[in-house]
Amino acid sequence: MTSPRKQQISLADTPYYHCMTRCVRRAFLCGEDKHSGQSFEHRRGWIEDKLHFLTTVFAIEMCAYAVMSNHYHVVVFVDEDKAKQWSMNEVLERWHRLHKGTLLTQQYLNGDNLATPLVDMVNATAEIYRQRLMDISWFMREINEKVARQANQEDECKGRFWEARFKSQALLDETALVACMAYVDLNPVRANIADTPETSNHTSVKLRCEQAKASENTRHKANHKDNQTDNISNQPNTLMSFVGNPRENMPKGLPFDLTDYLQLMDITGRSIREDKHGFIEQSQPEILKRLNISAAHWLTITTEFRTQFHGAVGREAALTDFCEHQHFKRRQNLSHCNRLFA
Numbered sequence: 001m002t003s004p005r006k007q008q009i010s011l012a013d014t015p016y017y018h019c020m021t022r023c024v025r026r027a028f029l030c031g032e033d034k035h036s037g038q039s040f041e042h043r044r045g046w047i048e049d050k051l052h053f054l055t056t057v058f059a060i061e062m063c064a065y066a067v068m069s070n071h072y073h074v075v076v077f078v079d080e081d082k083a084k085q086w087s088m089n090e091v092l093e094r095w096h097r098l099h100k101g102t103l104l105t106q107q108y109l110n111g112d113n114l115a116t117p118l119v120d121m122v123n124a125t126a127e128i129y130r131q132r133l134m135d136i137s138w139f140m141r142e143i144n145e146k147v148a149r150q151a152n153q154e155d156e157c158k159g160r161f162w163e164a165r166f167k168s169q170a171l172l173d174e175t176a177l178v179a180c181m182a183y184v185d186l187n188p189v190r191a192n193i194a195d196t197p198e199t200s201n202h203t204s205v206k207l208r209c210e211q212a213k214a215s216e217n218t219r220h221k222a223n224h225k226d227n228q229t230d231n232i233s234n235q236p237n238t239l240m241s242f243v244g245n246p247r248e249n250m251p252k253g254l255p256f257d258l259t260d261y262l263q264l265m266d267i268t269g270r271s272i273r274e275d276k277h278g279f280i281e282q283s284q285p286e287i288l289k290r291l292n293i294s295a296a297h298w299l300t301i302t303t304e305f306r307t308q309f310h311g312a313v314g315r316e317a318a319l320t321d322f323c324e325h326q327h328f329k330r331r332q333n334l335s336h337c338n339r340l341f342a
Contacts, residue, residue, distance in 0.1 A: 008311070009136060013322045014172050015078045016063065018180045018313075019140055020306070021166040022071035044202045046150060047072055050143050052238040057094050059083035059134040061240040063254060064181040066188065067202040073184040075171070076136060077240050079252075083134040088126045095129040098142060140166045172314025172322055174255050175291045175341050179298075180313065181261075182268060183305035189269045190303055196273075197265040204239055205265050211236050212262065245290065260286040268302055297340045308340065309333050315341050 009017065044067045051074060055062055059082045063075040086094070092105050100106070108114060108122045132138040148161035171177045185205035188194035194201070198209040215234035235241045235258065242261060243253030254261075264285040288298055301308065311332045312322050323331045 007326050007328070008168050008170065010170065010322060010325055011078055011080055013318070013325055014170050014314075015080065016075065016171040016177050017078070017136055018073065018075050018169040018171060018184070019136065019166050020071060020073045020168075021140065021144060022163040024160050024163040043147070043151065046147050047143065048202050050146060054139060054142055055238045057097050057133065058139050059086075060136065060139050062204065062238065063177070063240045064184040064204045066184050066200070066204070068187055068191065069193075073187065075177075075181050075184055076139070078134055078136065080134055083130055086130065088123055091126045091130045091133065092122075094133060101125075101129075136168065169309065170312040170314075170322060172312055172318035175293065175315060176313040176318075176337075177254075178256060178261070178287060178291065179293075179301045180305060182265065182302045185265055186269055186272065186302055189272055192273075197262075197269045204236075205262070207236050207239065208258070209262060212258065256287055264288070268298070271299060272303060291341075293341065301340055308336050313337065 047067050048065075051062060051065055054060070059079045061077045061079060063077055065074040066072065089109070092101065092109055095101055096105070096109065102125060104114070104118055104122050105125055108119070114122070144162055144166070151161050152158060169180070171180050185197060185200070185203055188200035188203060189197060197203070197205045200206050211234065241253040242256050242258035243251050244255075244257050246255050264287050267285060288295070293301075312319060313333060314322070314337060316331075316334060316338060319331050319334060319337060322328075
């Protein structure tokens, strides 16, 4: 039985979540329909563009994403502190980039002279918008509703476009986070529609690779030495940055080194594509050594994440805390987490 969304999301335990939604029709969300010969490839761009746009509006950042033929994945970070720091004006301006708002919010932003009780009403409305702008359900709704309307109009039909509401998983620690990101980024390689991560269209890993190559070329032309600050600033603006391994005074971002992550994606992709599991053991990726994950377990995680884990994912201590806070009677996934993250 599916748990209510409020039981699947707990910002007190983790700001990281994996979301996935699937198309309901026989015709693909993207790609080519073999029955009709019609191509829907352009719809990938709808979703990808919408994802990047929404990260500039919501207090939600993308860690990884992959748009596939009949579904898409996105790993997100909910920045609750950022949303709470916004002024009332900033909240209203952000919401009005998505919707018209109310007559009062429009008048307030236009600079109209409103009575104090009306300003109080605007402030109350802004607080509702603030909560929505850090809500994963609203984030996914803005994507799915827009795409469904566009697809229905293009197909000249009505009715459901998506199979159901999106599925979500809490990622309770950095082990679960990097495992899920790798699972998402390697989707095209695993599905045999791309040979390498850097050639996987409509994925975050391709965007990161392209940005990394462009930054490297720029540094060579400028004869500039690489450093940690450059690595952070030269990453895609609409993706959450890698900020290096945990340390004191660590900035906000993914707690891994970008070079280590891209190397891990390349090695794992080769192992999956060529069925040579020894690639990982021979290379000894830095991230796997730090997180103490074996090569065999890593391949199982990155190829079977959705089948191995149903619900929150993390090591035993984090999973126990999450279940206690959410008042769950049993710790789902505990045996799989203990076995694969050991």
